[in-house]
Amino acid sequence: MVEQASRAQFVTFLEKEGLRIDSLIEGAVELAEEVHSGLVREDGKSLFLETHTWPVAMDMVRHYKASGRSITGVEVASAILHDVMEDDERILNLYNAKSYGFDAYLRYRFGSRVHKIASELKIKPLENFPGATAEDKVRARFWDYCDLLWKADYDVKAIKLADRLNNMDFISKVAGHPKWKRYVREAEDFYLAYTMIPPKMPEYYKSMRSSYEELKSLVKVVTV
Incomplete structure (x- = not known):
């Protein structure tokens, strides 16, 4: 079952985990809502904030x-804002961000560390990569992203694994979705091994293996 949480439930979770809701967290929550408001996922109805943004951050906190x-x-x-660079065109005139760019605003408002993580986790446009076909470009982009993650710091790795697990679990509930095959292939090619590359995250390996096996079984049913 895909985890869901409202903003209020997310804040309550953080408080129960002994985290103080400081201005940095409050600002991140507000910005995430500004960027992702109304965005739905692949099933066309589940809200992105409630089924991805808050749950990924919660999973990362549990891991720590x-x-x-x-x-x-x-x-x-950083966990709350891990996807905001994907949707930065939706930012309007938030705290004068428009006057000098969202990238600069993110660095100014949240500091260089949060900005660095959000920037590293951003998926680059497909047109930036070589390839004769779209599939070639997708593969080249994946290899490039793997190189980045391989060298990433602990917090980037933990956030990305929580992010990927959430995506795998969610998409497994969307009947016949084309991402099934891609997620299975990418787990085999990288993500399963990534969990055990130092710094090792064995609990994420267990979750990744379970999500992978479920998706793989679904792919087999479709292709039989």
Whole structure:
């Protein structure tokens, strides 16, 4: 079952985990709502904020707590904002962002660390990559992204794995979606091994393996 949470439930979760809702987290929540408001997922009805943004951040917090790692508003804000660079064209005149660009606004408002994570996790446009066909370009982009993740810091890795797991679990509930095959292939090519490359994240390996096996079984049913 795909996790869902409202803004209020998300904030309550953070408080129960002993996190103070500081200005950084409050600002990240507000910006995420501004950017992703009304956005729905592949099923055409599930709200992105409630089924992705808040759940991914919650999963990342659980991971940090289970791993005994300290977590601050910087990590939480980074998880909340991990997708905002994808939708930055939706930002209008928020805190004068329009006058000098959303990228600069993000750095100014949330600091260089949050900005760096959001920038690293952004998927680059397909036209930036070589290839005779769209499939070639998709493959080249994936390889480039793998290179980035391979060298990424701990917080980037944890957020990306939480993000990918959420996407895999959600798409498995959307009948016959074409992303099934791509997610299976990318798990085999990279994400399963990625969980065990130092710094190892064995609990994410277990979740990734489970999500992968479910999607793989669905692909087999469709192709039989």
